[in-house]
Amino acid sequence: MELYNDILKAIMNEITNDDGSVAKPTRVQLRSNLAYDKLARYLDELESKKMILQNPLMITEKGRDFLQDYDRISNFVLEMGIKYLDIPPDELRGV
Amino acid sequence: MDTKDKNDLKNYRPMKFVDEMERNKHILLLYDDQKYADWIIGRYFHNGFAKGESCIFYAADRPEIIEKQLSAGGIDVSLFKQKNLLRIYEIAKSDDNNKHDMLHTLNQMREESKKSMKPPFRFVGGTITDIETKDGMKFSILLEKTGHQHFDEFNYSQICYYDISKIEPTRKEVWISSLLKNHHYVIYAAEPSKAVAFETMLLEKDDNSKDDNDVYEK
Numbered sequence: 001m002e003l004y005n006d007i008l009k010a011i012m013n014e015i016t017n018d019d020g021s022v023a024k025p026t027r028v029q030l031r032s033n034l035a036y037d038k039l040a041r042y043l044d045e046l047e048s049k050k051m052i053l054q055n056p057l058m059i060t061e062k063g064r065d066f067l068q069d070y071d072r073i074s075n076f077v078l079e080m081g082i083k084y085l086d087i088p089p090d091e092l093r094g095v
Numbered sequence: 096m097d098t099k100d101k102n103d104l105k106n107y108r109p110m111k112f113v114d115e116m117e118r119n120k121h122i123l124l125l126y127d128d129q130k131y132a133d134w135i136i137g138r139y140f141h142n143g144f145a146k147g148e149s150c151i152f153y154a155a156d157r158p159e160i161i162e163k164q165l166s167a168g169g170i171d172v173s174l175f176k177q178k179n180l181l182r183i184y185e186i187a188k189s190d191d192n193n194k195h196d197m198l199h200t201l202n203q204m205r206e207e208s209k210k211s212m213k214p215p216f217r218f219v220g221g222t223i224t225d226i227e228t229k230d231g232m233k234f235s236i237l238l239e240k241t242g243h244q245h246f247d248e249f250n251y252s253q254i255c256y257y258d259i260s261k262i263e264p265t266r267k268e269v270w271i272s273s274l275l276k277n278h279h280y281v282i283y284a285a286e287p288s289k290a291v292a293f294e295t296m297l298l299e300k301d302d303n304s305k306d307d308n309d310v311y312e313k
Contacts, residue, residue, distance in 0.1 A: 001297055049296070065111070072108070072291035076283050077298065080259075081268035082275070 005070045007032050007042055008051065011059050012067060022056040103287050104134055112292035113138045116280065118215070121246045123278035123295070124256040125271070129164070131284035132256055136219055137168020139254055144180055149212040151182045153204075153220035158183040184208040197241045205249070218253040232263045236273045243277040254282075 010031035014023035029039050046052045051063035059067075096104070104110075113135060116122070122139075126132040140150045154161045161183050162172045175181035186204070209216055225231030239255065246253075255278065262270055275281055275295045282292040 004297070049294075066293075066297075069108070069291050069293060072289065073293055073297070075289060076291055079289075080271045082272045082298070 001070075001073070003032075003034075003042055004046060004051070004066065007034075007039070007046065008059060008063050008067050011052065011057060011063075015059065022058055025057055028057065100130075107131075107134060107287055107290060109135060109282050109284065109290050109292035110138055112280075112282065114142060116252070118252055119247070119250060120252045120279040121243055121277070122252065122254045122280045122282060123274050124254050124282045124284060125259050125274075126256065126284040127258065127260040128284075128286070129258070130167070131286070131290065132258075133164050133168040135168075135282055135284050136254065136256070137165065137170050139219070140165065140168070140170055140175075140181070140217065143217040144175055147180075147213075148215050148217050149180055149182070149209065150175070150217045151184055151208050151212070151219070153208065153218065154183050154185050155221055158185060179212060182208065182212065197238060198245060201238075201242055214250065216251040218251060219256065220253060221256045226257060226262050229263050229266070232266070232270050236270065236277070239274060239277040246279075 007028065010028045011023045013031060014027050015021055025039070025043070029036055032039060034042070043052065043054055043057070046063070047054050049062075050060060051066055052059055124132060124135055126135075136152075143150045152161055152165070165172050165181075170181070172181065184204075184207075205218075208218075226235055235257075242253075255274075257274065259267075259271070275298060278295055280292065281295050282290075284290055
């Protein structure tokens, strides 16, 4: 989730800097400090979650909503004491 | 509703999410103040009525209490009951937590509750009231898991609501993680500065992260 936030923020900053609505993947890679293959995989994921469009690289309204809500989601996760939903089997035993 | 509440409601962050939710989703509503839960449920039903959908509330409490809550959420209860678009379905209390036949019982309850109403349907359920004990929470998770596994077989959406201040505290993180795992969306109906709604899959550890961990392990 943190990486989604980093990548979406990088796309937003690129768009803001370029004063347009399209970001260049190479610039996003530089800003997010990720290897290109890894960035490509995350971009695919973000597109499947409908937060971006890839050709050309643009952020959707859902992506903007995620950026706006990121701090709240992080606080919720912290407050509830959870991190990921892959609960270890020993924890699930007895549930 | 006073002016401050009206303002808070107008700017309440999860409302946009509620307005844009896709159909046929299983939604977890967590709250610690009934007022905010009433707002969410009110908006969810209101959106349903606007689309001509039938809304059914599974009530473990007395129907009068639920009607009061719905009114607090801005719903004209008498009007929509009269139009046969709203039903408060009282759940019979039972000590028999028959886990083997859970799916059958769920289906039977659903069929019975929507009799003579027109599809599509929206449900709200606070069916498990005993969330203050380990046994109550275990049963709740089992019920949610069974419902979620078969959710896509039916054409409806449902909000399941829980007062998190009452959840059995010793395993709270595991209960909440399990509840999140068995719903598509979560709405945290808290005070306006903390309230949020999102897709639970955002909290799933993705394959890329697993690869990263593999690299570190090597």
